[in-house]
Amino acid sequence: MDGDDLAAALSRILPAACISRRPEDLRAVARDESDLPGVLPVCRCRPETTEQVAAVIRLAAARGVPVTARGGGSGLEGGAIPSAGGLVLDLSAMDRVLEVSPEERLVRVQPGVVHDRLNRLVGGHGLFFPPSPGGSGDMATIGGMVSTDASGIYALRHGGTRRWVRGIEVVTGTGDVMRVGGRVPKSSAGYDLKSLFIGSEGTLGILTEVTLGLEPVPPESARIALAFPGIEEACRAAAEMAGYVPEAAAVEIVDRETMGLLRGLPGLQDVPEAHLLMVETQGRREDCAAGMESVRDIAAGHQGTVVTGTGDPWALRHRLTRTIRETSAPGGVVRTDCAVPLPALATFVREAKAAGGFPGDVLAPGPRRVYVFGHGGVGIVHCLLPLGGPGAWTPGEARAARTAIAARAVALGGTVSGEHGIGIGQREVLAQEHPHGVAWMRRLKALFDPHGILNPGKVL
Ligand SMILES: Cc1cc2nc3c(=O)[nH]c(=O)nc-3n(C[C@H](O)[C@H](O)[C@H](O)COP(=O)(O)OP(=O)(O)OC[C@H]3O[C@@H](n4cnc5c(N)ncnc54)[C@H](O)[C@@H]3O)c2cc1C
Incomplete structure (x- = not known):
């Protein structure tokens, strides 16, 4: 499907302002903070709602269009590079803080909320989200951090992002919307599907909402x-x-x-x-x-x-x-x-x-x-x-x-x-660590992304 056809199909499900084929917009999402070569997508879209994300994924699945999710583009292993071309799904416009609940030490956000902004906001309640990607805190989004299980300097005392994710809303590769996890700090209810999406780098689903636990700011x-x-x-x-x-x-x-x-x-x-x-x-x-x-x-x-x-x-x-x-x-x-x-x-x-x-x-x-x-x-x-x-x-x-x-x-x-x-950068070494696991990871991917459209060429 060429870029014009894709943009035309997208314009039937998204407002025109969310879709771009302008060369400067495509160049801006061609690479991330790794030094891997960039690849131009044929189109970039910036949805604003979960329903729009789901509609885009259904369209991409029906037409076999590769979709690369993008948060702040601060990743260091090429995860957000659209290496198969296709569509970049830029989540940066989904940047609303939906709820802060100090008594539950919890915040519910859209994926495009940037780390430092979140901490400035919850800091007003004496709370903070401890994972800290250091030099990229002004770029990294919560969607990107969950998708890479980012950590940073405070991992020793406070762990990585995974420890703080209570619930997610995710759009799978079939365009189905699924909410897993919730507000409580822990649950023993069935398989832990939420954990599968944490660190999955946009290869299993698109995160459209995240509920995070928070920690009191140390005295x-x-x-x-x-x-x-x-x-x-x-x-x-x-x-x-x-x-x-x-x-x-x-x-x-x-x-x-x-x-x-x-x-x-x-x-x-x-x-x-x-x-x-x-x-x-x-x-x-x-x-x-x-x-x-x-x-x-x-x-x-x-x-x-x-x-x-x-x-x-x-x-x-x-x-x-x-x-x-x-x-x-x-x-x-x-x-x-x-x-x-x-x-x-x-x-x-x-x-x-x-x-x-x-x-x-x-x-x-x-x-x-x-x-x-x-x-x-x-x-x-x-x-x-x-x-x-x-x-x-x-x-x-x-x-x-x-x-x-x-x-x-x-x-x-x-x-x-x-x-x-x-991402792309470490693919060649993944099998060293998981000589048996990689085959199971492929099976899992096929389950959530049967059309193989979600960030193809990454992780596996
Ligand atoms: C100077 C510098 C310092 C850094 N320091 C650290 C550090 O200390 N610790 C650390 O962990 N990292 C660090 N990083 C790396 C980077 O900031 C993190 O990996 C961060 O989590 C990426 O977030 P992002 O929003 O920029 O994601 P992106 O780079 O946009 O994307 C990263 C991956 O997540 C996927 N993705 C993004 N949003 C979504 C979504 N909503 N749904 C599904 N998939 C999605 C993308 O497809 C891609 O695979 C650093 C980077 C820089 C440039």
Whole structure:
């Protein structure tokens, strides 16, 4: 079906203003925040209601048109790239907060509500939605976060998005509207269908409404940055803090090379060029302080020292992804998103850094660089392999290294994706983790998407 025919068919079920074939609109939805090449869809539509989404899906199913759901386009694995062409279903206009119920600590939203906006709004009730995609909180939508099971810095204390989803409304690949889950924090009623859609990256259905649980804003929080002589010492300290400091809400790792890039930015000449941990404790004032004391003790046991000159550690932390890409990877990056059990964290990071062909602690540029940072407290490690710039990899080398690093994570008992999802970028490594599971995933997909129109070419 060509673009004109599709737009004409859509105009019979949607207001004209919701449909676009303008080149600039198609270009705007051709890619996401990964460095994977964009693909132009033939049409973009921005529905405003569940009924409109269902009508669009029924039309697409009848005509065999691929449909790629899109939230904020901040995904890092190409999930929102319309790689099969077809239609981009842009959910950003479905951005109403439908209900806030402080006494139930609950909010009901349309999928296009952006993370930071939601937290500003529920913050007025003393509540917050803890998963935090850091540097993309101003772009990421709740629909996108549920669809990738996003997490971020506070996963250590508050878990990922999945923990907070109480109910969803979803349009399946047949155009059927289904509500699963509800308002209660837990249920034992039959199979947990809701969970199937969390992290399914738009391949099983389109989320049109989400009910989320919320957490009271902690009364106090305290933050600290600590420098370590080696990345392994930093990792061991991170694992110990995660295991033994219950007040620790976030334990983030940043390697020295990445910190070195930050120092090159205006106003940041004083940030330390060292392997860092950035830690936040939360709770009552005395608990925060006690937690911080334990954090300092653990750090000292691994030769860690408190550093100054970082300002708010999170302001720095949230700049990492973009800084690496903008200053030192003109051809983009190939990234890993593995997570490993905490006892294996130091080994994993040492081996991942060695993938670049140089010892992890030698700052002199090795043949190929591996920038490492991540949510160390939950074992999530992002390795960014630059394509272009100092220590560049060829795309083939970088993909091979990613496969090798992912295989190592799986061998250590971990996962190939801690939080970004599989998208296009990680498809080749999914089977390493689920050698038997992938076939069952295909069967599930066929059940909810029998015409194979929902985000084809992703995940599986
Ligand atoms: C600087 C930066 C920092 C980041 N930091 C983190 C981090 O710390 N933790 C983390 O987890 N992620 C992080 N991310 C990744 C990204 O922000 C998350 O993956 C986020 O959840 C994507 O939301 P989105 O609305 O932008 O989704 P999109 O990119 O638009 O889509 C992501 C996937 O979800 C699907 N989708 C979107 N909306 C729907 C819907 N309504 N129904 C069905 N499917 C849908 C899409 O088809 C696609 O497969 C970061 C990204 C950037 C650029």
